[in-house]
Amino acid sequence: MTSARTLYEKVWSRHVVVAETEATPGVMYVDLHLVHEVTSPQAFTEIEARGRTVRRPDRTFATLDHSTPTLPAVDGERPYVTAEARSQVERLEANCARHGIDLAGWGSPDRGVVHVMGPELGLTQPGMTVVCGDSHTATHGAFGALAFGIGTSEVGHVLATQCLLQRRSRTMRVTVDGTLAPGVSGKDVALAVIAELGFGGGTGFVIEYAGQAVRSLDMEGRMTLCNMSIEAGARAGMIAPDAVTIDWLRGRKHVPHGAAYEALATEWLALASDAGAVFDQEIVLDGSAIRPMATWGTTPDAGAPIGSPVPQPRSDSDRKALAYMGFEAGGTTTTQAVDVVFIGSCTNGRLPDLRAAAEVLRGRKVDPRVRMLVVPGSEAVRRDAEAEGLHHVFTEAGAEWRIPGCSMCIAMNGDVVGPGQLAVSTSNRNFEGRQGKGARTILASPATAAASAIAGVLTDPRVYLGEVVDA
């Protein structure tokens, strides 16, 4: 019997309103509910049909991101892909106005992809429970929050009660030891972890990421890692708050200032898993062995170091994936012409991501056969990037510089990869058709995406970074 507790257990136990029993799940309190236009309209309809209001509009924040155009308005007209997309946005605007919910809408300096915006504004804080009708809500776990995606019915539950029915999860610790090699980013770590766990390997677990390689990541890299937890089936990924976390959040819009902040910070540091805390499963990876990664199949776990041969299929699904992607077992993924490069999304649309891509692109040109789209994750990222002149680096290289949104990550706003086209994308899913019907997606880091845009084929970014390529 040990009293040592994990980070997850500490956060969970602070939010139990009604304890679970064998017959009934527990009632879990939600500190922060993030809302966007795609998964919320039916939830508002549902609670209104029951004559309910939003219990805590002050703990609910909304943004427009999924179906929003990334080209600016012309003569005041937003170029929505369909009238339905426009009406979905208008529904959220009306719902927020009616229920007194803060919306980072058009014209707001805060608007951004929901998982970029929350942390940036300091809405996301260590020890909180954070939910959103979006499976990449795990992103916020990088701050030591318990954050996960919910369905639309549950969005309605949280709107009406600020609570969710939940059972305690099993826990898994993924320790990535060692020092990451130069040119290896949080995205490469994420793809390596998912390749290790397998696509469903995290199902039923909350993952805590630990180890020197994880600690060495900046907050943005940690968010990238936690973001992709769902791609191993885990509902949430978490990292214990440390000095990096506290420095990153200090001074942000929604955190307290001065002494109150420092007092809070002391509490946050105490959230770390106790020495001797027991996890249901432990996985250890050698971080120093991770190389720039890219996927070869149609699931995010089908990843391998760039330049390594495509593995032999182990199942019919693998064979189908290879046929869809047009790759051959034993062959290479680095010789096929790339048609589209996408840099953006809640996985890799933050300032350090854009800097990493710009570092590779500076003074170089995108292959004329490649269409490259750079979409900042939020208005704040756009402002900061433009202040550094990064947008000039992109446009001078031949890329398009867009306004914030999910864009080609989910391809529901009109930004799509064409049928049969091959894309190198910094987003999180390479499913068949994810970026457009028939589109073929390679997932990779921002530096890899930029290198591939220059070369016109999937390329290890270290080629352009003056590093030794040993893969």
Place this chain on the structure above:
Amino acid sequence: MEPLKTLTSHTLVLTQANIDTDQIIPARFLTTTETTGLGAKAFYDWRYEADGSPRPEAVLNRIDPAAHRILVAGDNFGCGSSREHAPWALHDYGFRAVVSTSIADIFTSNALKNGLLPVVVDQATWDDLVAHPEQAVTIDLEANELRRGNHAPVPFAVEPFARQCLLDGVDTLGWLLNHTPAIEAFEHARTTEIA
């Protein structure tokens, strides 16, 4: 929500593993603000050509959904996004149960809230179901077992609360709302703790 107690139907088999929510309902159909009518969009890119003409070879275009309430699918079914549009689409198409060797977490939770029962079975049972498509299968939620032909019944587990809600045809929001006093007390205790 319609109650679901016992269901007997022919199976439709899709053996592919990792059928993700983008296959079940492509993202471009998520601009709807309704929960209904999505059956026409279920597995859309499997069923229709780029120009919208139906693919005659697509099994989902050939069967009578009313006679095929049970979908048998490959491992890790429903992985990917949290979109509840996926179970809405499957239910609207006609399915009432999905049988696989594993089913993604969020999909499971969404499906149970919409009268679509996720059933996880062992590999041998799954292999047999796949080897005999179109057979009549009974899924008995009251007994928590799957029965077919003269095979021994196969037990399956469903989270007990969600199971009861499905058996009774009630949704969970009402139950959660009954806890309002506890929620108020929790919020009150917290404010005093912070102050």
